[in-house]
Amino acid sequence: MGHLIVVGAGAAGLMAAGAALEQGHTVTLLEHEEKPGKKILVTGKGRCNVTNDCDLETFLQNVRTNPRFLYSAFSAFDTAAAMALFEGLGVPLKVERGRRVFPVSDRAEDIRRALVRYAAGAELRTEEVTKLLLEEGRCMGVSCQSGRQYRGDWVLVATGGVSYPGTGSRGAGYALARQAGHTVRPPVPSLVSLVAQGGECRRMMGLALKNVGLTLYQDGKSIFQEQGEALFTHFGLSGPLVLSASAHLGDLAKHRYEVGFDLKPALSHEQLYARLNRDLTALANRDAANCLVKLLPASMQPVMVERWGVDPAKKANQLTKEERLALVDLMKDFRIRIRDRGDLEHAVITSGGVAVKEVDPRTMASKKCPGLYFAGEVLDVDAYTGGYNLQIAWCTAQAAARGLA
Numbered sequence: 001m002g003h004l005i006v007v008g009a010g011a012a013g014l015m016a017a018g019a020a021l022e023q024g025h026t027v028t029l030l031e032h033e034e035k036p037g038k039k040i041l042v043t044g045k046g047r048c049n050v051t052n053d054c055d056l057e058t059f060l061q062n063v064r065t066n067p068r069f070l071y072s073a074f075s076a077f078d079t080a081a082a083m084a085l086f087e088g089l090g091v092p093l094k095v096e097r098g099r100r101v102f103p104v105s106d107r108a109e110d111i112r113r114a115l116v117r118y119a120a121g122a123e124l125r126t127e128e129v130t131k132l133l134l135e136e137g138r139c140m141g142v143s144c145q146s147g148r149q150y151r152g153d154w155v156l157v158a159t160g161g162v163s164y165p166g167t168g169s170r171g172a173g174y175a176l177a178r179q180a181g182h183t184v185r186p187p188v189p190s191l192v193s194l195v196a197q198g199g200e201c202r203r204m205m206g207l208a209l210k211n212v213g214l215t216l217y218q219d220g221k222s223i224f225q226e227q228g229e230a231l232f233t234h235f236g237l238s239g240p241l242v243l244s245a246s247a248h249l250g251d252l253a254k255h256r257y258e259v260g261f262d263l264k265p266a267l268s269h270e271q272l273y274a275r276l277n278r279d280l281t282a283l284a285n286r287d288a289a290n291c292l293v294k295l296l297p298a299s300m301q302p303v304m305v306e307r308w309g310v311d312p313a314k315k316a317n318q319l320t321k322e323e324r325l326a327l328v329d330l331m332k333d334f335r336i337r338i339r340d341r342g343d344l345e346h347a348v349i350t351s352g353g354v355a356v357k358e359v360d361p362r363t364m365a366s367k368k369c370p371g372l373y374f375a376g377e378v379l380d381v382d383a384y385t386g387g388y389n390l391q392i393a394w395c396t397a398q399a400a401a402r403g404l405a
Helices: 009-020 038-047 056-061 067-076 079-088 106-118 174-181 242-247 270-282 299-309 320-331 387-403
Strands: 003-007 028-031 063-064 092-097 099-105 123-126 129-135 138-144 150-151 156-159 184-188 194-195 208-218 221-232 236-238 257-262 334-341 349-353 372-374
Touching: 003 009, 003 099, 003 174, 003 242, 009 106, 009 387, 038 106, 056 067, 056 174, 063 067, 063 349, 079 092, 079 099, 079 106, 079 387, 092 334, 099 106, 099 194, 138 156, 174 184, 174 349, 194 242, 221 242, 221 270, 236 242, 236 334, 270 320, 299 320, 372 387
Parallel strands: 003 028, 003 156, 028 123, 156 372
Antiparallel strands: 092 099, 129 138, 138 150, 184 349, 194 236, 194 334, 208 221, 208 257, 221 236, 257 334
16 A cells, blocks of 8 residues: 555546545645635536446547547446446436436535545645656655645646636646656647627627527538537627537637527428418518517527518518528528637636656556656546546546556
């Protein structure tokens, strides 16, 4: 048995500390924030999407960056294992749409407290780690801003990425990894809101679209399609659908990106055309500007009429077949040009991190520096929304704790 120093008391750090204690090791947990697990409180809109109740194949399909790296870790600690652990810690769970797993209480705080209980045997210190202690090529401990040093048999870096910096995510682990000779892929925001061109989104600010289809286009070619919820904001687009789509964005300087909304995915073009004709017959004497009341939310109607290009004063019963078909096309593919990603401050996760080719996928041990381990978002692995990113934290933390040698 040995002594483990865990840098970072977030999701991965707390999980690793608890797992190491189960293996019979002693643990010192170093966290610069006063409250451990702070970022857990903002996951799943405050409900904490703990994991996704899926099999290995589905999990890997939803990991966006370096999925094969997680094969061993997930196989050893899958979603069933994660769910059993939390329920064993006194948090009943439920499975919702898309196999997303949440606490029955819908309170992220319950998950945070469960992890704190799991790691309760560790010595928790409020410290900001600034350097690794490297002796003869081996990691022997850490040095802190306070001047204190902590020595142990192993050091696990679980400092997270740089998303949601208000919760303590500052990317400190990247500097530690570089000190040990590791390559770090530059972090960029992932699962993030999108900044739109023009002012149309601002005019519809606060409008939530439910059960719509979203297609992301790169240079006119569809690269992502999904159905769900989206939100118009003062700067562009947000909501679960948009966050998922954002993970597929490449270099915005090299490519043109557009989001296309199918506002009526349950209806074919023909069915929507028939529905529109019925509405226009019922509203025959209304102006075009006021004839969409049955089809679209109020804040979207003036924007749609402008896009449509017909005379707003034209009566509904005077609209031609071509004009009606043009409106159907607009409602089936309402395009928004994307100008930029949202900022890291509001990104759900970070894409980028410690290069996984330099980390043992079975144990999360550094291939560059004996005694050094990594877990969670600090690694160059990230996934789509749905509980997959927290599952990455759980399984890499467990792999590291079980792989200590």
